[in-house]
Amino acid sequence: MEEKIKLSPDSFQPLPREEELDNEKIAAPSLTFTQDAWRRLKKNKGAVISLFIIVIMVVVAFGSTPFIDNATLVKSAPNYANLPARIPGLDFINGLNGKLKVGGTWVNEYAQNGASDKYFWFGTDYLGRSLAQRIIYGTKISLIVALVATFFDLTIGVTYGIVSGWKGGKVDNVMQRIIEIISSVPNLVIVVLMLLVLKPGMTSIIAAIAISSWTTMARMIRAETLQLKSQEYVLAARTLGESPVKIALKHLVPNLSSIIIIQTMYTIPTAIFFEAFLSFIGIGISAPETSLGVLLNDGQKNFQFLPYQMWYPAIVLCVLMISFNLLGDGLRDAFDPKTRR
């Protein structure tokens, strides 16, 4: 396994005296914890590309807000119904030039429907609405859901975990039992029950996420807090009479930050999946709003004849999920180099 190195007296040379003085000097600038993690993250190609994709998706999705509102989403144009994708400059690629395979031959749907001057990048749906607009709006919904889940993870999850771990004893016991009860019902059943009580839509999805998404975070934070609690610096802070809130904010949270970041990155894909799943089975987002799950469900019905209506939202959803998963893995490796490889 190991290479054999031949050693000869020439391999050794006495060090000049001056250099000994610099032995203690640290050549590289010292890095903070975050800088160090960032440096490691940058080396991970997958994570960097994912981060890039996510940033682009966020910019496009939220930047589109002034252009795509409810009015654009409901405006239908039956003349343009079910047109395939047509992107200017790509006239030579069947499927992206407005042609659709009908009965084995490629037919230019745009010419047939008198829309030769129109370009729908992702085609249109059964009511002639631009699929590109709808997908961007759907992505925005997914990202909002992700944001909301993160928010509850960071507020309820972290606070709950710290309080439970810090207080210990009876309080801890009761709090853990509550988590046990919440997590002994499959999450989606909770979501479904919430959706039934409130009416389907964004509010009920958010409420459902608020109830069910933070339990894993709380558990992990509690376990870590239990360990941190017995550290000397926490003991010192307590002895000096620091208030528990300040100890939590100044000593615990910074030391929990890597767990918090990593766990958040795992909550996000789960939340995005939740929303898409619910909308897909018809109890999530409903008209006039749309989401990737709704688009997938619509596309699925016509998949045999209009495959693009399912493929585009599916690709966007999968890319979004893959990006968050890869970034999550990258962040885990960056913040917790011990577990790496």
Next chain:
Amino acid sequence: MRKYLLKRILYMVLTLFLVATITFFLMKLMPGTPYSNQEKMTTAQIKIMNEQYGLNKPVWEQYVIYIFDMLHGDLGTSFQYSNQAVSYLISSRIGPSAQLGFQAMVFGLFFGIIIGSVAAINHNTWIDTTATVVSIIGKSVPNFVLAVLLQYYIALKLGWFPIADWGSFSYTVLPTIALGVGPLAETARFIRTGMVDVLNSDYIELARAKGLSKFGIVYHHALRNSLIPLVTLIGPYTVALMTGSMVIENIFSIPGIGEQFVKSILTNDYPTIMGVTMLFSVGLVLIILLTDIVYGIIDPRIRLAGNGD
């Protein structure tokens, strides 16, 4: 051990009782009535229906009756299917769901373990990279998207398997794959990480020094030790399979619990929703308890920690 077990079972019963209570009151808060889908009924008819289903009694009385009946295995009568007992509805549909769930679990664990160990043995080679990519994709592609794609390309275009419905084994293949890919990806990642650790440990070095074959080392020493923590993932997998079944059974029109659950939600069939919720919770709680016990048996280190709790 016995004390620990008793405590766990007590908490389990308490949990299930609370779940039943919460579900019951949530159902009472639900907007709409079970009759809103029907044609216009006169108030007299609605009154008769309410009396028949016991909906005219005060809520607390309905609650007591509900809990009492449930303890006797009676989950009420479905609103949607006239006069069909929910327990009958569930028991007649549990077969396909259980079979599908079991197959998906076995499929996911089996291939996940193989992919994960192959990746770990060939650590940092192209095989490892491929396995990682496969598991990331398997984890990221939602199972309902995969189900639709499998159904179209494998069943409809290639005609290898039936498109939908439930019957012989060939009907179960595609739904099993669609449902099992999530656990497969998770298992592969998990096994890979664990195995890389184990392969670097001292006793593997010793086995190698003893001159054991590569297969012998992996099978007898590395795999067995990396399999232990996998037991803890069975609980989360069960959740994934339960929720997954809701949509997979719909896509492949399998007459199972998940399909029934979605149908009941869309038709406000409270007793069935409550029944299925309870079934899911009981199943999950039992499986978590079972895996905890098994984990303690196969890994004595955990048992010691558990007793201290």
